[in-house]
Amino acid sequence: MKVDGKGALVTGGAQGLGKAFSKILLQNGAKVFFTDINEEVGKTTLTEFQQTYGQNNVRFFKADVTSTAQMKESFDMAKSWLGGLHVVVNNAGIGGEGDDMWEKLIDINLKGPIRCSRLAVDYMRRDKGGEGGVIVNIASTGGLRPNPYGPVYSGSKAGLIMYSRSIAANQEYTSNGVRVCTLCPSFADTALVANISKGTTTNTEAALALVNQVGIMTVEEVADCLHELVTDDSKNGAVLAVSKHQGKTYVPF
Numbered sequence: 001m002k003v004d005g006k007g008a009l010v011t012g013g014a015q016g017l018g019k020a021f022s023k024i025l026l027q028n029g030a031k032v033f034f035t036d037i038n039e040e041v042g043k044t045t046l047t048e049f050q051q052t053y054g055q056n057n058v059r060f061f062k063a064d065v066t067s068t069a070q071m072k073e074s075f076d077m078a079k080s081w082l083g084g085l086h087v088v089v090n091n092a093g094i095g096g097e098g099d100d101m102w103e104k105l106i107d108i109n110l111k112g113p114i115r116c117s118r119l120a121v122d123y124m125r126r127d128k129g130g131e132g133g134v135i136v137n138i139a140s141t142g143g144l145r146p147n148p149y150g151p152v153y154s155g156s157k158a159g160l161i162m163y164s165r166s167i168a169a170n171q172e173y174t175s176n177g178v179r180v181c182t183l184c185p186s187f188a189d190t191a192l193v194a195n196i197s198k199g200t201t202t203n204t205e206a207a208l209a210l211v212n213q214v215g216i217m218t219v220e221e222v223a224d225c226l227h228e229l230v231t232d233d234s235k236n237g238a239v240l241a242v243s244k245h246q247g248k249t250y251v252p253f
C-alpha cells in the first residue's frame with residue numbers, strides 16, 4: 001500500500017518510536033491521527049508536526065490504550081477526520097517488572113494492542129464499510145528470545161507476536177482486505193531504554209550490559225522497518241526483527 005493520501009492511527013505517538021512512526025508516515029504523504037496518554041508531550045509533538053507537515057495533516061487526541069471507551073472514541077474520531085482508516089500502528093508500551101508495575105505492564109503492552117487490533121479490524125474490514133488496511137503491532141526481540149531482566153515485558157511481547165500472527169491467519173479478515181504484521185525491534189534510543197538505569201528491570205547492571213552488548217538503534221532505523229511492513233502488500237503475518245548487532249531478519253516459521 002502506498003501511504004500517500006491514506007489515513008493512519010498511531011498509539012503512543014507523542015515521543016520515541018511512536019513519534020518516529022508518525023513522522024515517517026507523514027513524510028510519505030499520509031494523514032496521521034496519533035494518541036497518547038501524555039497530553040503535554042503530545043501537544044508539543046503535534047505543534048512540531050503541524051509546522052512541518054501542515055496544519056490539517058496531523059491531529060493528536062489524549063487517550064489511554066487500557067480504556068475501551070477512550071480507544072473507541074479515538075477510532076471513531078480518527079476514521080471520520082482522516083476520511084478513512086488504512087493503517088493502525090499499535091505502539092504504546094511501557095517497561096517495569098516490580099510488584100507495583102507488572103500487571104499494569106500487561107494491561108498496556110498486551111491487552112492494549114489486542115483491544116486496538118480488535119477495533120482496527122472492525123473499522124477497516126470491507127464487509128463492515130471499511131476499505132481494508134494494515135495493522136502493525138509493535139512487539140520486541142524480547143518477545144522472541146528469553147530475557148531474564150524483563151520476564152513480564154518479554155512475556156507481554158511474546159503474547160502479542162502470537163496474537164498478531166493468529167489474527168493474520170483469520171481468512172475472514174484477509175478476505176476483507178485486512179493484513180496484520182509484527183515489528184520486533186531490539187534496543188532503540190528512547191526513554192524506555194534510558195529508564196533502565198532508573199531500575200525498571202530485575203537487574204539494572206546486567207540489563208545495561210545487555211544493552212551495551214546488543215547496541216542501540218536510532219528511531220529512524222526502526223521507522224524504516226515500519227514503512228516496509230506498511231507498504232509491502234505481500235506481507236501478512238510477517239514478523240520483522242531488527243537490531244543494531246544483527247540487522248533486519250524476517251522470522252522464519
Ligand SMILES: NC(=O)C1=CN([C@@H]2O[C@H](COP(=O)(O)OP(=O)(O)OC[C@H]3O[C@@H](n4cnc5c(N)ncnc54)[C@H](O)[C@@H]3O)[C@@H](O)[C@H]2O)C=CC1
Pocket residue numbers: 011012013014015016017018035036037038063064065066091092093094108138139140141184185186187188189190191192193
Ligand atoms: N525503545 C526500544 O528499545 C524498544 C521499544 N519497543 C516498543 O516500542 C513501543 C514504544 O516504546 P518507546 O518509544 O521506546 O517508549 P517511550 O517511553 O519513549 O514511548 C512510549 C509512549 O507510549 C505512551 N504510553 C504509555 N502508556 C500509555 C497508555 N496507557 N496509553 C497511551 N499511551 C501510552 C507514553 O506516554 C509514550 O509517549 C513500546 O511498545 C515498546 O515496548 C520495542 C522494542 C524496542
Ligand SMILES: CCCCC/C=C\C=C\C(=O)C/C=C\C/C=C\CCCC(=O)O
Pocket residue numbers: 094095096139140141142143145146147149150153185186187188192193196201207210214243
Ligand atoms: C532488558 C529488559 C528491558 C525491558 C524494557 C526496556 C527496553 C526494551 C527494549 C526492547 O523491547 C527490545 C530489546 C531487547 C529485549 C531484551 C532481550 C532480547 C535479546 C536482545 C536482542 O538480541 O535483541
